[in-house]
Amino acid sequence: SQTIHQWPATLVQPVGSPLSLECTVEGTSNPNLYWYRQAAGRGLQLLFYSVGIGQISSEVPQNLSASRPQDRQFILSSKKLLLSDSGFYLCAWSVRKNTEAFFGQGTRLTVV
């Protein structure tokens, strides 16, 4: 069966520090991968999605970047965090286009 791992679960980082959140999927190959952000009490904002290794689509220009160095690994990064980067970050995968996505447990990031 397929599983998705996302870590860390919580993170407190100072403004200006770098960020690296990692997500891996097991039990499937060539998944579509997604990064979403959820601000407190708000909806889900799609940040990046990837349909294959090295293929990244950015939805919102901002202080973040994503990379997919391996088929089942998706990384969200920032060189210098801003206060506005605080939020709940969710990684998700889907088996192919037009199917449901399955989510990781999320990372709660607080930038102080």
Place this chain on the structure above:
Amino acid sequence: AQKVTQAQTEISVVEKEDVTLDCVYETRDTTYYLFWYKQPPSGELVFLIRRNSFDEQNEISGRYSWNFQKSTSSFNFTITASQVVDSAVYFCALIWSSASKIIFGSGTRLSIRP
């Protein structure tokens, strides 16, 4: 433009009442897929259902039912005989055939009072 609207920000009902969560979508594609997800307090999103644009049959799963109406671009979700464990944020989502990304509505926070 592609869009999902959940006009109900918060709903609060007493346990055992029926409750309907509304979802209205917009898309230019004739082939698309709609979803509902549940987000309990733990934060992880749990997939509930997928519906294809060419299948307007309503679906029932236990106390949950979904009503898909293309004529009104709606995909509403009803919980019958609600329970406290149903308390969560519920999201409606859309993906269209020419895209590879899922977009979500803003969510409805459902509180079931004992």
